[in-house]
Amino acid sequence: MLFNTLNFAFFLPVILLLYWFATNRNLKVQNILLLISSYFFYACWDYRFLFLLVFSTALDFFSGVKIYQSQTKNQKRFWLWLSISINLGFLSVFKYYDFFAESFSNLLSAIGIQTNFWTLRLILPVGISFYTFHGLSYIIDVYKNRIKSENNIVDYAVFVSFFPLLVAGPIERATHLLPQIKTQRVFNNSNFIDGLKQILWGLFKKVVIADNCAVFVNMIFDNSSEYSGSTLVLGAVLFAFQIYGDFSGYSDIAQGVARLFGIDLLRNFAFPYFSRDIAEFWRRWHISLSSWFKDYVYIPLGGSKGSKWQQIRNVFIIFLLSGFWHGANYTFIFWGLLHAIYFLPLLLFNRNRNNIETVASNRILPNLREFFQMIYTFGFTTFAWIFFRANNINQAFSYVAVVFSKSLFSVPQIVPKLTLLSLLIFIVIEWNGRRNQYAISDLLVKNSIVLRWSFYYMLVFCILYFSNNHQQFIYFQF
């Protein structure tokens, strides 16, 4: 079930009504309702993979209890690694097996050894990367004594499978979400309204911005050999907005929906295209994944402590893992590698924490220096997106070769005027709201209700008008 479908528009109000009116007096029943609705939500996608989710949940729940109860370090370690191995084992089989089998086979054939490895051609269970990481963070937190193990399997299962975050995050932490699941939720007017507004904005980003860009992005990337360098640059820029609108739109809807249930999810995006360097970009893009890697891989590896070489090694490991997390394709690995290279100068010159505050936080417009910093950061990330979006690494390099040809200075063969205009309006609204959780949270709140509601109706109109062009959420494939 997609957030931007009619089925979800019927599903959500029904669950909300049951949640706030039928089960609101009993937390246990309310959580059972959340669990059933989450499993139903997942089963609508593919009921065959529900068993995998249930198994993963049961495994981590049981392992968590065992780790907590274990008296010795060895016992704790045994349960930790059992859980990690099985979780990553599933992830590897479903997501990476074919990649490794094919890569190994290609390597052997390159040195003259012909092999015939079996490839499984398995369907990737939707959300597997996300719920696996939920489970892993819980297990590691229990092992590290950051939290106690959860004794109520329903509460734990809701933590893993709460439907707004089940298929594409944000990747939650037990320390943040579990206490909310175990506490009676109280209906809050302003929180509810805020949730609705955030859903509306998320839908706008997905349906109007991302899906419209997608039409041209698909056209340009699928026929990249036929277009000029300038058109390919436009294609890359449009993809930068597509993936931002798509994923941050999804995250806004997820956060908004969770708010309707009185639950607060981790923030996943903080206006990343207004970043002044790559380090700031990564503090603002897919925050829940970046912080997951930071907490569970980067810091255990030594983080920014140790020698410069160790720091550089850690940064490369993190970015390569991040690329690999997105999928078994050299395009993602190269994308991660590029970001590691971008990050390197900041690390070497200790400038990776230069830009912590929101850009131009006390001003309407950025100064010239900030403006150019944002432009080149956007340029670098957009360049990396070419590798992320390309069908394979060869296409990516061919794409880049055309970008840096003479045709870069020609007039683009495709100029999607309406899409560019909507992007311009979108950027203005995002800039105006960059100090907030999401761009329209404070927009027009001090103006008359007529003006405010007119704006909301306009958003509704745009969402409905452009909703014919259904595109899958990009991050569902991860």
Place this chain on the structure above:
Amino acid sequence: MENIKAKIALFAIPILLFWGITEYFYRTIPNNYSVKNQYIENHSKDIEVLLFGDSHCLYGLNPSYFSKHTFNLSNVSQTIYFDKLLLLEHIDNLPNLKQVVFCIEYTNLSQKDDTDEDQFRKYYYQYFMDLKVPIIKDYDIKQYSLALTQNFKKTIDLYIRYLKTGTILDCNPDGWGNNYKKENRISPETVAKNRAQSQEDGSTDFNLNIARMDTIIAECNKRKIKVLIVSMPQTKIYTSYLNPKKLKSIFKTCNQFQENNNRTVHYLNLFNDNRFTDEDFYDADHLNDQGAKKCSKIVNAYLNSISSN
């Protein structure tokens, strides 16, 4: 909580009002499906020839050039799945039906059920043409609201068209398509390439639709109704972008229908017919008025020739 309920209700009023008006609009304003159903019910005793197929048939076969009483029951993106449902729905109410024509070209035999193209149309077949459509699930919400079946942009476009012209029909009283959209006519080669690419499903598995055609033929045989399968003409440029192996397989399958049903099933292949030039087409694969006239006369002559056998 009371405050928020009132706010949400107030905010929803214009949206619900629009939905209600749209529902009324869709249910009451005549469309291709409703007028075709009405025609076939009102002329059930007169119809001698029925034409089935997708947009190639809708725009390419004009009943006014047929010598027998003919009605074009085809529609845009109509699959063999719906051809069969329509035929079985009406066949026993058409006492004078003598011949049926099915248009089969590149996409028809390999088409799967419930594709994107069917997403709003299946509800229209159910609601306006009184068909029981098995691909619509019992719990499918859209079957209860036509306003929800169409996308909003299309709805707005239809409102504008209705306000401008007073109709949303794309066919004349005989069921022939007379409103082919001529805007966005980019270079014929690009159109041909794009159309060929968009229609390429990569499948050569025809079993599902062969079984349907076998059922159709068997039902027609029982009632001594002759079946003519026609592969409609296409431009050379469009044909050049198609998979030749698949094309060959389609023609072979159509010929087999004829061979397996001697004298009751006939096959007329106009796909690469040299009598048609680029002047006869709106675009890569749809005949224009002139082409439809030419094609209708050829098909009519063929029908007359086989009716005496």
